[in-house]
Amino acid sequence: MxxxxxxxxxxxxxxxxxxxxxxxxxxxxxxxxxxxxxxxxxxxxxxxxxxxxxxxxxxxxxxxxxxxxxxxxxxxxxxxxxxxxxxxxxxxxxxxxxxxxxxxxxxxxxxxxxxxxxxxxxxxxxxxxxxxxxxxxxxxxxxxxxxxxxxxxxxxxxxxxxxxxxxxxxxxxxxxxxxxxSLPLYGKNVMVTAGPTYEAIDPVRFIGNHSSGKMGFALANELAKLGANITLITGPTALKASTELKRIDVVSADEMLNACSSIFPEIDITVMCAAVADYRPKVVATEKIKKNDNELLLELEKTVDILASLGREKKANQILVGFALETNDEENYAKGKLEKKNLDLVILNSLNDKGAGFKSDTNKITIFNKALERTVFEMKSKTEVAKDICAAILNISK
CATH class of the missing domain: 3.40.50.1950 (Flavin prenyltransferase-like)
Structure with missing residues (x-):
């Protein structure tokens, strides 16, 4: 303070x-x-x-x-x-x-x-x-x-x-x-998700993505500075969280779903920044799969859409923020996610923007609100991007 x-x-x-x-x-x-x-x-x-x-x-x-x-x-x-x-x-x-x-x-x-x-x-x-x-x-x-x-x-x-x-x-x-x-989010309970999820193939291998968790951790830190009580639910990452934050470590999409669902009813603001796997192996081998064949065929099934699930449960006094990482037709996909998943804000970032996306220390975002009003930001550090997102959250929480 x-x-x-x-x-x-x-x-x-x-x-x-x-x-x-x-x-x-x-x-x-x-x-x-x-x-x-x-x-x-x-x-x-x-x-x-x-x-x-x-x-x-x-x-x-x-x-x-x-x-x-x-x-x-x-x-x-x-x-x-x-x-x-x-x-x-x-x-x-x-x-x-x-x-x-x-x-x-x-x-x-x-x-x-x-x-x-x-x-x-x-x-x-x-x-x-x-x-x-x-x-x-x-x-x-x-x-x-x-x-x-x-x-x-x-x-x-x-x-x-x-x-x-x-x-x-x-x-x-x-x-x-x-x-x-005196801070604007004093007493508010905020949940932030960050990082990737890993979906096991066998005890050694997994399906995952390149998310580092940097954006989610930056958001958790900035929201804490605004006085909020933060619960950070994170997939596997080497990042360290502030000791002021309550941190819950998970690995799979199912674990993240359970962690989010268990506290969501008491949460005022939720920011779903994690890159959750959309698919997982239908069958997980109990032993390491040997590389005996030239090919390995994996049958995949959909994971539960955590954001959509929370959107269905969301009450009128709760704020739900989602992220959309796209490679084509970005704005239409982002606006579609905003409406279908009952979001209050959607944060669009594109892998077509050099320096944005996974692992980098910078990001370039566009924010859409419920009225589909669009705000475009220049490339910034993820800490500064987090401040812009927090400002947008404060604007709709008044």
Whole structure:
């Protein structure tokens, strides 16, 4: 959730400032880009050098550095940030945010920012309980800021009670949950199929295809970034899935059918990207077939059409997306599949497009929706193609 986020961490004058070092480290470990704004009082509790070393960025303390002649542009910093965290925030700075006082770099950035702001108060019990502090909390909350409530425990004064800054690990968990809940597919159950299926001829040989699973895995990853709960059902592939995804490995078309059918009733969005075998040997040899003859004749039978099967079961509130890989008369076949199999979207890719199709890292697609409206995309990486498909899914899920 925090990867590649631009985060400003404000650090105010409080004994809890030592926790900011741990918070910076956790944010950086989560993949965030962190810039620290240290108030003059904050610098009495923790050094700029410590925070600069951990954040891998210079620490900002004032508008103008006389020794270097560098001016810190508060507007630029405020617009750079995807979110601002002030942890710890003192009673003093809390009052400034509530009343619009702008007498240091941190408060100027706060007033310039367009992003969400989170504050983690830290102060003594009586200061926290004071009516003016609670009024300020209510006021900054009414501005749309989010307060990460302090915990209870032993305080610097020796008192025991509420006022301890939330632990850095708890702040990270809080932020990740808030960010996840804001994503467009948060709480949605999504099933993605990927890869080929292998249909056994004997214990050694099989009928299969060249699918690598790259497109399906890219889709699963992008849908997860949108907040969805992903179940990835994949045929044989060497690809590794994110640990956040639930992965079910299958081999044959029958195994994929059973895996899909067992969870489909609880699924909100299904993306059938797997290249499922259309035929399988009618009889599977129990022993390895010896090459005694010049010819080997295999009698094949159709596998169950998983996409059509799910299309028949689909309810009005479910979204079903299919793929069509064609070599001729591509658009007519794709539109036919859309209508016959009760799909909401069909993604067409052609083996006639160099760089598209199996095993490559790129793809070129055309998307048809239920109204047969056609959107053509240029050749892109499969990650970018996955983003285009996700955008089309979001468009019909509104």
């Amino acid at each position: 925090l990867k590649n986020k631009n985060i400003i961490l404000g650090v105010c004058g409080s004994i809890a400032a030592y926790k900011s070092a741990f918070l910076v480290r956790l944010l950086v470990k989560a993949g965030a880009n962190v810039k620290v704004i240290l108030t003059p009082d904050g610098a009495n509790f923790i050094t700029p050098l410590t925070l600069a070393t951990l954040s891998k960025n210079p620490v900002y303390t004032q508008y103008f550095e006389e020794e270097t002649g560098v001016w810190s542009n508060h507007v630029e910093l405020g617009l750079w940030a995807d979110l601002i965290i002030i942890a710890p925030i003192s009673a003093n700075t809390l009052a400034k945010l509530a009343t619009g006082i702008c007498d240091n770099l941190l408060t100027a950035i706060y007033l310039s920012a367009k992003c969400p702001v989170y504050v983690a108060p830290a102060m003594d019990l009586d200061m926290w309980k004071h009516e003016s502090t609670q009024n300020n909390i209510e006021k900054i909350s009414s501005y749309g800021n989010t307060v990460i409530s302090p915990g209870s425990g032993e305080l610097a004064s020796g008192l025991y009670g509420e006022g301890r800054m939330a632990e850095p690990e708890d702040i990270i968990t809080f932020l990740e949950q808030i960010l996840k809940e």
